[in-house]
Amino acid sequence: MKIITVFTYLLLWINIPTIGLPLNESEEHTLVISGLVKSMDGETIPYANVAVVGTVKGAYSKLDGTFRIFDLEDGLYILKVSAVGYKTFTKTVEVRGGEVNELELVFEETGVEMPQVTVISSKDRVFSKVPGSVTYIDQKEINTISPLSGNEVLRRSPGVHVVDEEGLGMRVNIGIRGLDPDRSRSVLVLEDGVPVALSPYGEPEMYYTPAIDRMAGVEILKGSGQILYGPQTIGGVVNYISPNPPQSQEGSVRIQGGQGGFFSGLVNYGNTFGNTGMQVNLLKKRADNVGPTSFDITDFNTKFLFNINDKSELGLKLGLYNEVSNATYIGLNQVMYDQGGQDFTRMAPDDQLDVSRYSISFSHKYRFNENVRLNTIAYAYTTTRNWNRQDFQINEANTPPSNWTGVVWGDTSIPGGAVFMRNSTGNRNRQFTVGGIEPRLEVDHGLFNIKNELIVGTRVLFEQANEQRVNGTRAGVKSGNLVEDEVRTGEAFAAYAQNKFAISKKIDLNVGVRYENFNYERDIRRRNFENIGIRDTILVAGNVIHEIIPGIGFNYRPNQKLNIFGGVHKGYAPPRTKDAITAMGDVLDLDAEESVNYELGLRSEVSNWLFFEMTGFWMDFSNQIIPVSESAGGMGFGVVNAGATKHRGIESAVIFELGNLFGLTRTKLNYDINATYAMSTYAADRFINDININGNRTPYAPNWFVNSALTIETTSGFIGRLTLNYVGDQFGDELNRVEPTLDGRNGRIESYTLLDAMIGYDVKRWNSRFNITVKNLTDRRYIASRRPQGIQVGLPRFITAGYEFRF
Secondary structure (H helix, E strand, O other), X not given: OHHHHHHHHHHHHHHOOOOXXXXXHHHOOOEEEEEEEEEOOOOEOOOOEEEEOOOOOEEEOOOOOEEEEEOOOOEEEEEEEEOOOXXXXXXXXXXXXXXXXXXXXXXXXXXXXXXXXXXXXXXXOOOOOOOOOEEEEXXXXXXXXXXXXXXXXXXXXXXXXXXXXXXXXXXXXXXXXXXXXXXXXXXXXXXXXXXXXXXXXXXXXXXXXXXXXXXXXXXXXXXXXXXXXXXXXXXXXXXEEOOOOOOOOEEEEEEEEEHHHOEEEEEEEEEEEOOEEEEEEEEEEEEEEEOOEEEEEEEEEEEEEEEEEXXXXXXXXXXXXXXXEOOOOEOEOHHHHHHOOOOOOOOOOOOEEEEEEEEEEEEEEEEEEOOEEXXXXXXXXXXXXXXXXXXXXXXOOOOOOOOEEEEEEEOOOOOOOEEEEEEEEEEEEEEEEEEXXXXXXXXXXXXXXXXXXXXXXXXXXXXXXXXEEEEEOOOOOXXXXXXEEEEEEEEEEEEEEEEEEEOOOOXXXXXXXXXXXXXXXXXXXXXXXXXXXXXXXXXXXXXXXXEEEEEEEEEEOXXXXXXXXXXXXXXXXXXXXXXXXXXXXXEOOOOOEEEEEEEEEEEEEEEOOEEEEEEEEEEEEEEOEEEOOHHHOOOOOOEEEOXXXXXXXXXXXXXXXXXXXXXXXXXXXXXXEEEEEEEEEEOOOOEEOOEEOOOOEOOOOOOEEEEEEEEEEEOOOEEEEEEEEEEOOXXXXXXXXXXXXXXXXXXXXXXXXXXXXXXXXXXXHHOEEEEXXXXXOOOOOOEEEOOOEOEEEOOOXXXXXXXXXXX
16 A cells, blocks of 8 residues: 555656645746757757756756756856767857746767667666666766775666675676576676676676776666567666767776775776777776785776768777686685674685686677668677685584694584685686677668667577586695586577557557577586596587567656656576586476566656656566575585566665755755665475475565665865665575574575765866775674675775876
């Protein structure tokens, strides 16, 4: 009833100005500038940003392209007008007492731009034509956050739960709407439309994550529109957007330093020379001791844009990433955590993870005419992920193993309360190769005498994974005995089509379907056989899966203030190759992960000071795949058929532009909050240790998670922000055990609230920006995760200072 009441109240508030606070700005403020924003061909541009340079005043154009600006003193002003897909321009206006400037602001098309695939691809602020819940986080917001990791940025989206592993987000763990966040398996992660997982179909783990430091934005799509992408259509799509070549010279140098030897340095440069544009950036990021973590990252990326002719552009992108870190699986046991004082102890100091990635992609856009466009993207990348991890042992009798190093953690007086470090190492070496091509045809047509937008495309992808396990006879060594060796290959083909019917100016209907075909094989060449030992072998098995994935969504705009959207689509993800075929070469009856996903929501810019979005969702899984791999806290690799699960809830986002509400002319004051309630439970009888888990919550699915921020910005260049992040309690396993196990891997994770603060100052005459950030302002001690194998304690208070110079 409360939810229905809220929806009803908001609808009444939008349509009946006498209810709630006054919505007619002219009743309280003085109108000084009004007008219309449109393109050269006369199309009105919704949600263009009309900013008054040198002030905090401005407005967004409404769905019909109109805008209004209030409360400016008499004088000359420069308006800066911008929108995605158009050239930014300025216009000088004069404000005189009692006179209203009525303007017609006309955009030129951007012209040559980087041909790439974007998820949202919208020119308006509230995505009034996108079929589903979406979030776009731009570069200004990223800079204001001054993030240590991309996790802080992703939490700005409602419905997104991100679990810290090592505190720096080098391996992002994203759970959307109550899905398990382990290695982001249920989320399709892209960079500029190109998948970044190790193997998108056969092993979709995020052991490499694009660095947020170099991004121009992030877009997140959770609705039915995601069926155009794949193979994952379970939780959503996260697309990192890197900066494109600018039309004239732009550059910056940004450095950030902090405790524990933390340093982040980023150099950007872009320019256009004749018909060729370029954008290059180099990121160096390192730390000696951030919590328990040390790392050294080098990340180089460059883009080239070639304007071939009036109809065609070609883009080329090259990337190089190299990481060396002391990442480990082992965490504190419950005894160590309860004793305190050992939160960031390096229990396995010789553990080391090496990740290197080389990537190349081509993007091409060809315009047959103004109604038909062909976008093609081709890509290839290799990822090497070698992980050296020291072995350890836990047993009830607290008996040291024969190859014990003499190092023990925990308490030997408590049965099972000690962790014995062994003088041996497991080297888990993996190499991945991925290549693909995806042509996409966009056609504007007039079927049924209405405006239609058709997207038709195909995707062909090849992937190969080479994996070896080398057991070292001492801690920290990278050589030793080859005990496992295998090759996994996959060939995928997908075809999709989606048509948007503009039934009227107020209603859009999106209907789409995707076909997926995945042919995979596991070739086991060496393994350890029970009662026989390690042997070379020939075990080869394969399988082929087919699937049809439909979806439908709608947008309804009853007036200039409100957009109602909804949809239903089939969620689908193929089982990992390594899980679907056993180490003995047997093809398991492991079902695909399937669901039916529903959502219904509304978004509105109620007034010039209030924007909100609210979405109800329901994901009904006929079979959810639950990971039991080591990364998920299990004792081995693999997943299990968890049976039916249900995920339902409400996510909401509200932005209060208080500066507009109070008529502030020199200060921009905003408060925003996004809150998600999600109930994720098992929905069928399933027994573990004779306990029926039907009705239990799924692991790492908090009922509530909230992110909120208060931001102040002045015309003098000062900016400040206070951010709150709340995560409700979670369970570490399907049994929903409240009391923690001694190894620390299971048990309830208590809720926690974190505060972050940022103060910055922009000195325009120096083209410079200074900032100081404090993460975990109150120095809250909390458990971030009980995965992979023990308790990971969240970062304590962490202070950084930064400087940016723009040229």
